[in-house]
Amino acid sequence: DAGITQSPRYKITETGRQVTLMCHQTWSHSYMFWYRQDLGHGLRLIYYSAAADITDKGEVPDGYVVSRSKTENFPLTLESATRSQTSVYFCASSETSGISGANVLTFGAGSRLTVL
């Protein structure tokens, strides 16, 4: 299917467990992003990637690890989950940087993670 897909859509885990959220896009977009959404905070950027093998921290990167070995995939790993990481996680992609062209952000459907 064309577009941007996230998996799993729902995940319940326990404190201390490792969790990986997957993100796959079919457009060959250069940029990919991970945001988390919490009540009272809107969406906050965790990590982003400008291209394969290029990643950078966002606003709230602590406790998360990303990789991007292929343009189409951008997994997010919580190495040792904590209750404060209970959230809805959104993956997004865009085609170009904001310097020129339309950097329109397209979101996946989200992954709801609960850490007990």
Place this chain on the structure above:
Amino acid sequence: GIQVEQSPPDLILQEGANSTLRCNFSDSVNNLQWFHQNPWGQLINLFYIPSGTKQNGRLSATTVATERYSLLYISSSQTTDSGVYFCAVGSPETSGSRLTFGEGTQLTVNP
């Protein structure tokens, strides 16, 4: 980093009414987008509008970059317009690719 403030935080309308949502930002931007999050959580891009005015059906948006604000207009609102509206901005310092989101305006349209 750049700060984004949206107002009002909550808005309740009757179907058919018009509304204006505001987004203020603290620094120069080269990227500004409006999003709608529906009640099922899906985020949809409405406008890419770092400056100027755009219209799409009943929705229009205006950004006055020199005065650091953007407005989203919704005319003849419908119940399907309910949800949260987010403004997100990117600054030249980060090539505009990193978007910072406001906390959103929760819109409820009653039949």
